[in-house]
Amino acid sequence: xxxxxxxxxxxxxxxxxxxxxxxxxxxxxxxxxxxxxxxxxxxxxxxxxxxxxxxxxxxxxxxxxxxxxxxxxxxxxxxxxxxxxxxxxxxxxxxxxxxxxxxxxxxxxxxxxxxxxxxxxxxxxxxxxxxxxxxxxxxxxxxxxxxxxxxxxxxxxxxxxxxxxxxxxxxxxxxxxxxxxxxxxxxxxxxxxxxxxxxxxxxxxxxxxxxxxxxxxxxxxxxxxxxxxxxxxxxxxxxxxxxxxxxxxxxxxxxxxxxxxxxxxxxxxxxxxxxxxxxxxxxxxxxxxxxxxxxxxxxxxxxxxxxxxxxxxxxxxxxxxxxxxxxxxxxx
Amino acid sequence: xxxxxxxxxxxxxxxxxxxxxxxxxxxxxxxxxxxxxxxxxxxxxxxxxxxxxxxxxxxxxxxxxxxxxxxxxxxxxxxxxxxxxxxxxxxxxxxxxxxxxxxxxxxxxxxxxxxxxxxxxxxxxxxxxxxxxxxxxxxxxxxxxxxxxxxxxxxxxxxxxxxxxxxxxxxxxxxxxxxxxxxxxxxxxxxxxxxxxxxxxxxxxxxxxxxxxxxxxxxxxxxxxxxxxxxxxxxxxxxxxxxxxxxxxxxxxxxxxxxxxxxxxxxxxxxxxxxxxxxxxxxxxxxxxxxxxxxxxxxxxxxxxxxxxxxxxxxxxxxxxxxxxxxxxxxx
DNA sequence: CTGTTAGCGCCTTCAT
DNA sequence: ATGAAGGCGCTAACAG
Numbered sequence: 001x002x003x004x005x006x007x008x009x010x011x012x013x014x015x016x017x018x019x020x021x022x023x024x025x026x027x028x029x030x031x032x033x034x035x036x037x038x039x040x041x042x043x044x045x046x047x048x049x050x051x052x053x054x055x056x057x058x059x060x061x062x063x064x065x066x067x068x069x070x071x072x073x074x075x076x077x078x079x080x081x082x083x084x085x086x087x088x089x090x091x092x093x094x095x096x097x098x099x100x101x102x103x104x105x106x107x108x109x110x111x112x113x114x115x116x117x118x119x120x121x122x123x124x125x126x127x128x129x130x131x132x133x134x135x136x137x138x139x140x141x142x143x144x145x146x147x148x149x150x151x152x153x154x155x156x157x158x159x160x161x162x163x164x165x166x167x168x169x170x171x172x173x174x175x176x177x178x179x180x181x182x183x184x185x186x187x188x189x190x191x192x193x194x195x196x197x198x199x200x201x202x203x204x205x206x207x208x209x210x211x212x213x214x215x216x217x218x219x220x221x222x223x224x225x226x227x228x229x230x231x232x233x234x235x236x237x238x239x240x241x242x243x244x245x246x247x248x249x250x251x252x253x254x255x256x257x258x259x260x261x262x263x264x265x266x267x268x269x270x271x272x273x274x275x276x277x278x279x280x281x282x283x284x285x286x287x288x289x290x291x292x293x294x295x296x297x298x299x300x301x302x303x304x305x306x307x308x309x310x311x312x313x314x315x316x317x318x319x320x321x322x323x324x325x326x327x328x329x330x331x332x
Numbered sequence: 333x334x335x336x337x338x339x340x341x342x343x344x345x346x347x348x349x350x351x352x353x354x355x356x357x358x359x360x361x362x363x364x365x366x367x368x369x370x371x372x373x374x375x376x377x378x379x380x381x382x383x384x385x386x387x388x389x390x391x392x393x394x395x396x397x398x399x400x401x402x403x404x405x406x407x408x409x410x411x412x413x414x415x416x417x418x419x420x421x422x423x424x425x426x427x428x429x430x431x432x433x434x435x436x437x438x439x440x441x442x443x444x445x446x447x448x449x450x451x452x453x454x455x456x457x458x459x460x461x462x463x464x465x466x467x468x469x470x471x472x473x474x475x476x477x478x479x480x481x482x483x484x485x486x487x488x489x490x491x492x493x494x495x496x497x498x499x500x501x502x503x504x505x506x507x508x509x510x511x512x513x514x515x516x517x518x519x520x521x522x523x524x525x526x527x528x529x530x531x532x533x534x535x536x537x538x539x540x541x542x543x544x545x546x547x548x549x550x551x552x553x554x555x556x557x558x559x560x561x562x563x564x565x566x567x568x569x570x571x572x573x574x575x576x577x578x579x580x581x582x583x584x585x586x587x588x589x590x591x592x593x594x595x596x597x598x599x600x601x602x603x604x605x606x607x608x609x610x611x612x613x614x615x616x617x618x619x620x621x622x623x624x625x626x627x628x629x630x631x632x633x634x635x636x637x638x639x640x641x642x643x644x645x646x647x648x649x650x651x652x653x654x655x656x657x658x659x660x661x662x663x664x
Numbered sequence: 665c666t667g668t669t670a671g672c673g674c675c676t677t678c679a680t
Numbered sequence: 681a682t683g684a685a686g687g688c689g690c691t692a693a694c695a696g
Contacts, residue, residue, distance in 0.1 A: 001674065011683045016675060027681060049447045050391070051673030053382035054688050061426070072610070075408035083429050087436075092443065094393070094426045097415050104419075111424065115381045223614040249614060256616050259591070278404070279611065282555045282581060284588050333689065343667045348691060359665060383689030386672050 001047070007039040008032070015040075019047070053116065062086055062305060063112035065096045065105065066123040066144075073277060074125050074294060078144065081298030082121065089306050091118065102133070109133050119305040121298075122146070127157060127194040144301045147193070152313045156300045159317035160194045163290045164201020166322060167244050167272045170288050172209055174328035176242040176270050179214035180206065183230060183254055184221050184246025195246060198274065202244055214240065221246055226253025234261045240269060242328075248275040251287050251327075266329040276323040286325030293318050333379070339371040340364070347372075351379065385448065394418055394637060395444035397428045397437065398455040398476075405609060406457050406626060410476065413630030414453065421638050423450065434465070441465050451637040453630075454478070459489060459526040476633045479525070484645045488632045491649035492526045495622045496533020498654060499576050499604045502620050504541055506660035508574040508602050511546035512538065515562060515586055516553050516578025527578060530606065534576055546572065553578055558585025566593045574660075577605040580612050583619050583659075598661040608655040618657030625650050 005015035010032060017026045018036045039045075053059045064082060066075065079093065086093050096112065098105035112120060113135060122132060123144035130146045132153060143155035171180065182202060186195040199216075206213050217233050219225035226245065233240075234257065245251035251273035258269055265271050265285055273280065276291020296318050304316065337347040342364060349355055350368045371377075385391045396414060398407065411425065418425050428444065430437035444452060445467060454464060455476035462478045464485060475487035503512065514534060518527040531548075538545050549565050551557035558577065565572075566589065577583035583605035590601055597603055597617055605612065608623020628650050636648065 012674080013676080013684080014682055017682090020675085029681065032681085046446050048386070048673050050382055050385035050389070051688090052675080054380070054386050054673080054690090055675050057382070057688080059382070072408060073404055075411065076404060076406070079407065079411075079427060080429055080431075083427055084431075087439075092426045092428070092447065094424045095411060095415055096424070097412055099412075099416075107419075114378050115424065227616070252614055279614075282584055282611075284559070344690080345668080345692080346666055349666090352691090361665065364665085380689050383672090384691080386674090386689080387691050389672080 001045065004036065004039045004043055004045045007043065008035040010036060019045075057116055058118055059116045060091045061094055061115070061117045062091050062302060063094050063096060063108075063117040063120040064123060065098060065108055065112070065120060066125070067098050067100045067105075068125055072125065077294035078123060078298040081295030081300075082302045083298075084295075085299035085302035086306075089302070091302070091306065093302075106133055106135075109135055113139065121301045121305060123301075126192050127160070128192055140305060142301050142305045144297055147315065154304055154313050154315070156297055156304060156316040156318060158194070158292050158297065158320050160197035160320070161201040162317070163274065163320035164198040164203075165205040166201075166320060167198070167274065167290045168202050168205035168209070170272050170290075170322060170324070170328055171242045171244065171270055172205075172211075173331070174266070174270055175331045176329065178239065178241025180211065180242040180244065181214050181233075181240045182216045182244045182246065183219065183226055184216075184250045185218040186216065194274075198246060219250070221250055223249045223253040223256075226250040227257045228253075230254045230257035231260060234258075234263070242270045242272075245271060245273040248273050248277045248279045248287065248289055251289070252279060252283065255283055255287075266327050270328040272328060274320075276321070280323055280325060283325070283327075285327050287323075287327045288325045289323045290320045291323045293320060333377065336368065336371045336375055336377050339375065340367040342368060351377075389448055390450055391448050392423045393426055393447070393449045394423050394634060395426050395428060395440075395449040395452040396455060397430060397440055397444070397452060398457070399430050399432045399437075400457055404457065409626035410455060410630040413627030413632075414634045415630075416627075417631035417634035418638075421634070423634070423638065425634075438465055438467075441467055445471065453633045453637060455633075458524050459492070460524055472637060474633050474637045476629055479647065486636055486645050486647070488629055488636060488648040488650060490526070490624050490629065490652050492529035492652070493533040494649070495606065495652035496530040496535075497537040498533075498652060499530070499606065499622050500534050500537035500541070502604045502622075502654060502656070503574045503576065503602055503660055504537075504543075505663070506598070506602055507663045508661065510571065510573030512543065512574035512576065513546050513565075513572045514548045514576045514578065515551065515558055516548075516582045517550040518548065519550075526606075530578060551582070553582055555581045555585040555588070558582040559589045560585075562586045562589035563592060566590075566595070572601060574602045574604075577603060580605050580607040580609045580619065580621055583621070584611060584615065587615055587619075598659050602660040604660060606652075608653070612655055612657060615657070615659075617659050619655075619659045620657045621655045622652045623655045625652060 002012050005012045015036050018033050023033050083093050096108035119140035121144050124146040128146050132148045147155045217229045219229040273289040276289045280287040280289040334344050337344045347368050350365050355365045415425050428440035451472035453476050456478040460478050464480045479487050518531050549561045551561040577586050605621040608621045612619040612621040
């Protein structure tokens with residue numbers, strides 16, 4: 001910077017002010033300003049972030065700490081959103097994966113704190129209730145896809161309840177004359193908060209439409225269990241016109257079971273689901289799925305974290321958009 | 333640090349040496365060393381990375397720049413591996429997604445270079461030939477999943493050729509009496525390098541077993557095109573005992589087409605595939621797939637990048653392990 | 665074997 | 681409206 005200052009014939013101070021866009025409040029002569037800017041451009045001046053950090057103890061960096069992230073588009077999309085938002089705010093993202101190991105997690109937190117990240121996003125794969133590591137509690141932090149009831153930290157999550165309502169709306173926009181069942185279990189075992197909220201939304205929306213939820217085919221949220229429970233249901237003579245699967249893997253298992261029984265989607269059974277994963281687009285017919293807005297979550301989290309207007313603890317619910325396929329029988 | 337030094341009754345220099353594990357080569361009195369270490373512990377001393385960086389222009393940070401990463405477990409797994417390897421070497425990962433936009437990419441490169449990352453991993457989703465941004469060429473960089481023929485930069489990629497051989501081995505370990513076809517196109521259009529290499533491996537392994545590749549059902553590597561080409565093949569009276577799908581999405585399309593024609597996997601047709609994605613485990617029957625070792629790739633890339641033994645440009649091929657399902661008919 | 669000294673590049677109070 | 685001076689925390693010659 002001193003080179004720039006010298007070349008412009010001013011002191012480093014003046015150069016600093018100008019280069020940091022504070023020429024206005026410092027009321028620096030426009031001519032001086034131009035000279036400095038020109039000199040900086042000529043010299044291809046680039047500020048040194050380390051020096052700046054040393055002085056300001058700010059790093060224009062945000063840390064993302066997540067549990068297991070492997071294999072799933074969760075991380076990718078979430079980081080895509082976070083990374084884009086960070087760019088807008090001239091920050092960079094540093095990542096740390098705890099692999100679900102609390103000790104590793106603690107190390108990562110320390111590491112990031114040592115490095116003076118400007119804030120930390122604490123993210124979990126599954127929407128869940130967590131206990132945030134002690135040292136994080138005093139920091140600038142926002143929870144992503146999870147909440148910590150004890151500490152009232154700001155958090156951003158999908159709007160699961162509205163998502164439930166959306167799923168029903170998709171179904172009812174079609175021709176679904178018979179019973180509607182949910183596939184997937186509600187138990188908040190494992191700590192997932194999504195199930196109960198989605199179910200509430202589903203129930204309420206159904207009720208408001210003058211219909212009722214016929215039942216819940218309870219199973220863990222995965223392909224094989226879903227296959228089994230739907231297969232069993234059909235084998236026992238069960239019948240449904242509409243199925244709300246609690247995620248796309250459950251929907252795949254459901255598709256497999258329906259096929260096994262010669263039932264055609266959507267002619268015999270309409271199916272909607274949650275997640276909006278790639279899988280939904282690969283199925284035949286393509287699955288209508290209420291998407292988890294991972295990228296948005298990531299972006300919102302970064303924005304909240306970096307928002308200087310310290311608006312106190314708050315929980316933001318991000319809308320879940322529909323990825324519409326053809327798994328719902330169209331109204332004639 | 334000066335607090336530590338004072339408390340231990342030594343100068344900052346001595347403290348620095350000791351705290352950086354250089355007491356041996358400096359031949360510092362063990363007693364002094366203990367005092368300093370103790371003082372540091374008492375004071376919960378943590379070095380300030382910004383200051384260190386300012387002085388050493390090293391940041392213990394590696395940048396990962398990738399094109400499109402969204403929606404796919406590519407990024408997650410690759411970053412998992414990279415992040416774990418980085419931890420071992422006391423580094424942190426900062427990420428940047430170019431979204432395939434060369435201008436954004438250039439910005440990210442500049443940003444990271446400004447921040448003095450210790451090296452950059454340039455990664456692409458699809459195995460491909462790339463042209464590395466100019467400013468990167470003089471830097472410490474390793475390519476991940478791609479090569480730049482012009483610059484001979486070090487790179488790490490899956491061992492596609494051996495992968496092809498592996499796929500055939502899986503098939504031939506089973507009972508596959510009839511013809512074997514490949515599904516997916518080879519054209520290195522789009523720049524993917526994987527297809528031709530896999531096909532070479534497949535051909536060679538088949539030949540060595542005294543068999544021949546019956547043909548290639550050429551289609552883009554995705555669900556719908558694969559469905560169409562296999563469906564067409566069968567409709568025309570085509571028949572195969574073994575199918576090698578060039579990725580898991582192609583395999584899904586193939587499964588769908590086979591089902592449409594009442595063919596059962598693996599009883600009527602054995603199928604193997606490439607990718608080892610989650611999808612492979614979700615299908616019924618579970619798909620045997622030659623996996624892309626994303627995590628390993630990420631880890632190796634970091635290690636190469638940070639390996640000080642400057643071993644010149646080199647291309648590393650990482651083995652592709654098998655994710656074994658039940659999509660190959662067992663030999664009786 | 666340990667201390668003195670200087671400086672990495674930047675920001676900011678205080679003068680002028 | 682601009683400049684002089686000091687210091688953020690750490691490392692590395694260079695003495696001794």
